[in-house]
Amino acid sequence: MALIDRPLVADNRSVSGFRPFKVLHHFGKLVEDKEDTEQVFHIIEATKGRRSHRQAWDFIRSPDGQRFLREEPDIPGMLDDHDRWADLPENSVGKHYMAFMKREGLTAAGLVEESHKWLPADQRPHDLTEWYFERLRDTHDLFHVLTTYGRDALGEASLLGFSYSQNHNTGILFIAYAGARQIKKVTGTKAPLYSAIREGRRLGKAAARLAHMDVEAVMREDIDEARARLNIGEPVIYRECLRILEQEGYQREDLGLSEPQMA
Numbered sequence: 290m291a292l293i294d295r296p297l298v299a300d301n302r303s304v305s306g307f308r309p310f311k312v313l314h315h316f317g318k319l320v321e322d323k324e325d326t327e328q329v330f331h332i333i334e335a336t337k338g339r340r341s342h343r344q345a346w347d348f349i350r351s352p353d354g355q356r357f358l359r360e361e362p363d364i365p366g367m368l369d370d371h372d373r374w375a376d377l378p379e380n381s382v383g384k385h386y387m388a389f390m391k392r393e394g395l396t397a398a399g400l401v402e403e404s405h406k407w408l409p410a411d412q413r414p415h416d417l418t419e420w421y422f423e424r425l426r427d428t429h430d431l432f433h434v435l436t437t438y439g440r441d442a443l444g445e446a447s448l449l450g451f452s453y454s455q456n457h458n459t460g461i462l463f464i465a466y467a468g469a470r471q472i473k474k475v476t477g478t479k480a481p482l483y484s485a486i487r488e489g490r491r492l493g494k495a496a497a498r499l500a501h502m503d504v505e506a507v508m509r510e511d512i513d514e515a516r517a518r519l520n521i522g523e524p525v526i527y528r529e530c531l532r533i534l535e536q537e538g539y540q541r542e543d544l545g546l547s548e549p550q551m552a
Contacts, residue, residue, distance in 0.1 A: 291356055292417075292420065293355075293358045293359055293413055294468070295416050295420070296416050296417070296484060297346060297349065297416060297417050297418065298346075298414075298416050298417075298418055299414035299415055299416035299418075299419075301414050302414040302416060302418060302419075303549075318518050320537050334432075340457045341422075341456060341457055341458050342418060344456065344457060345417075345418050345421035345422065346418065348421060348501055349417045349418070349420075349421055353501060353503075354421075354501075354542075357503075358417070358420070359502070361503075361505070362505070364397070364423075364424065364427040364428070365396075365397035365398050365400070365427050366398075367504065367505060368386070368397040368427070368430075368431070368504070368508075369397045369398055370395050371387055372506060374386075374387060374509075377508070377509060378511070379512065380511055381508070381509060381510065381511060381512060382431075382434065382435070382507050382508050382509070382510050382511075382512045382514055382515050383433050383508035383509060385512050386430070386431060386434045386508065389434050390430060390431065391435060393440055394405060394432060397430065397512070400426060400427070400430070401423075401426070401427070401428065404423075404426055405503060413486075423508055424500055425452075425456055425500050428499060428500050428502075428504065429452075431499070431504070431507075432448060432451070432452065432499055433448060434512075435499060435507075435512075435515065435516060435519065435523060436448060436451060436521055436524065436525065437520055437523070438451070438489070438524060441487060441531070442468060442471075442472055443469065443472055443482060443527060443530055443531065443534075444527065445468065446465045446466075446468035446469050446482075446485075446486060446489075447465070447485045447486055447488065447524060447527045448463070448488030448489060449461045449462070449464055449465035449468070449486075449489070449490035450462065450465045450485075450486040450488070450490045450493065451490065451492055451493035451496075452488065452493060453465065453488040453490060453493065454489075454490045454491075454492075454493030454494040455493045455494075455496070455498055455499060455500065456500065465486050465489070466483065466486055469482040469483055469485070469486050470482075476534065476537070476539055478530075478533060478534055478537055478539070479537070480529070480530035480531075480533035480534055480535060480537075481526060481529070484526050485524070485526045485527040485530050488524060488525070488526040488527060489524065489527070491522075492521065492522045493523065495520055495522060496519055496520050496521045496522070497518075497519040497520055499519065502519070515539075
């Protein structure tokens, strides 16, 4: 069945609402190993509510959504095809994205693989709603590049605050604040960690919906022009938090901290 011909909502799709015990169980595993990305998908699925589904359905029915369904290449395959972007200017989104993925040792396909650990592809609802949720997943690392949030623990948490304002999944917000709490617990830092999450929420609310962008077109755009057009603000508090943590003597590797994206 062609993608465009899938049903909007499959018979085996349910809107489960918030399942707190499942969330706490998987968050505990995520605390033990922050690189265990599979746990994030469990948490998101356990908190995916009606608002998230309505947003998906509105976008699918929109002119852009219909155009992407008909014409857009597979996003992970497109992003991982670095030959496709080889001739881009140095300050393009695509060049910054490739440098970020190489530095972090990531691939778009790798994130897909992680998401399939909690529920294999053949057990997922084959509907257009799933296509939309996969789009949120597939653009996550592009969010990092455009927002300048690093893959450090606070950068991930702050970016989740940004993403919550865009996509309204309460599980994402739970992970964001719980992540900040865990950093506070480990370090006792005076850095305003919760303010960094709130800053992410404000920036996400002000920005255009990044998961609704034309991914191929954005990759070819100058990164400064793309950020201005999408109204993506600077994460000032987040960067200040990293500075304070370093002053307090915490090494980035001790907290899973990597360099934020300053470009």
